[in-house]
Amino acid sequence: MTVPSGRRERKKAATRQKIADTALRLFLDRGYDAVGIRDVAAEADVAVTTLFSHFASKEALVFEQDEDFEQRLAQAVTGRAPHEPLIPALRREIEALVRHCTADSAAPIWRLVEETPALREYEESMRLRHAEALGMAIAADLGLPRTTTDCRTIARFVIDAYSLAREAADPEAALDEIFRMIEAAWEVTSSSRCTRGAVPPDGAEAGRAVTAR
Template sequence: MTVPPGRRERKKAATRQKIAGTALRLFLERGYDAVGIREVAAEADVAVTTLFSHFASKEALVFEQDEDFEQRLTQAVTGRAPHEPLIPALRREIQALVRHCTADSAAPIWRMIDESPALRKYEESMRLRHAETLATAIAADPELSQTATASRTIARFVIDAYSLAREAADPEAAVDEIFRMIEAAWEVTCPSRRA
């Protein structure tokens, strides 16, 4: 499966990247709402239908790497050291993600997102999807036998932490503050005392 990636897949990935790159450039230059799909397609030299075969919507052009985000989260759960407690592992990952998207280089993009209702809405439902994925990963961990509701709840809280910290004046401090609350919430649900 991860053998030599054939020419086809490389070309496809190249097209995808070309589209996403062109779109982001145009959006940042002239504003998300001011640039139409037909224009992005023309500039990237592909047909409109091709664009939509790579991206499900206009908004998706902006959140090209959202699957990375999702994978890093589940990885933080499934790939942590044996017997390492869940919450600190998640805290570390969220801290890293928050740092990443509050970096100066990312500022213009997030400003664009915050200014467009369509993009905000898209990001919101994206987060919910991520929370659901994270909940599944938590529920699947045999070390912590949680109820379905508790798993989903903690997952939501963690995603909330990301979202709130990103908007806070001091993002890193906010992560710490919110995770103290999550830690407390988590301990209530722990049936056994595992140090």
């Protein structure tokens, strides 16, 4: 029950890191499909079962770093400046994420992902989880008691923006264009939210002002 301070945690983290590094190196070297789990485990000098105790699947080895994606998006919603409208705040965060992916240092990894169907599929599945989480964050921010259709929808659109911009020839321009569309969609639904009177039943102060676009 005590807090395991020290060596054990460090060793565990080191093992995890060694596995991830080895895997990425081999994947970039020989290609994702050409490298087996048993290869990675042998090269990292661990047992196969150990590898799977650190990573849920072979694909997860590649996306090791991007575990904070969800948190960053939620943070962009809940941690934005007071009275700052929602969509621009999300746009800024998405832009940063896209830039991070298209940066030269990360380029080989994303090329690997794009070339490998299994990895693409895995990432799509991740995106859906992210969209769901973002939808919840937006709903909470608006003070809604549950995730409504419009929150879920906008969340999907925002995640779509990330995905589409990454694949576009000019990511910045694509983001411009897509977020103009999202902005329009958001205005429609947020104005009708007022007339619908979807303010939570317990009254006034919960969440951010609904009128803040």
